[in-house]
Amino acid sequence: MDEAILLKELQYKAVKSSGPGGQHANKTATRVELSFDVENSEAISENEKARILRKLTGRINKEGVLKMSSQDSRSQLANKQLVTDDFLAEIKKALKKVKPRKKTKPTKASKLKRLQSKKKKSELKSSRKNPLK
Known part of the structure; x- marks a missing residue:
């Protein structure tokens, strides 16, 4: 992703x-309001386009244009900066690769600890019972 070219492709x-x-x-x-044509962008590769289209489907319309807006400030210039920063953060977040989760097993000590706490809780509850029944 070339950020300089990406910023030139934005339409406000x-x-x-x-x-x-x-x-x-x-x-x-x-x-x-910021518009960015994802499908016709020269700043991002085909793999990156596919990842962005997949991760930001809710923000991209049928024509493949990503639209964002900002109205937080009373200043047009401040809103332009805010929406640009939000856009860059959103693109970087979409392009970030997620590490696959490694499956782990509980240790023997953790299994024993769990069983002991269950036993203790069981004894506590059984001691509350009415002895006549």
Whole structure:
């Protein structure tokens, strides 16, 4: 993955932000929407594209475009930086390879400890019983 080329392929669009905010929110376009065409990207390899498409299926539309947005700040520039940082973090997370889990067996000592605690609990509960029955 070439991050410099990746950042050049991003497309930004500023739109009006939703929610409360009064006059400022009603007249300025502070929400930033980021679009990234995963399938036609030159910054990532075919293997990486497949991994991204598989891991981020919920965020990628039918045309193969990843869309993200940010409206946390009142500043368009700050929102652009936030959405870019989120995008890079999401891509890096999707490309990270997960280590396979190694199966392990419990040790002999842990088995004995478990059985002793079960025995102790059993004796404690049996001592609570009514002796007349």
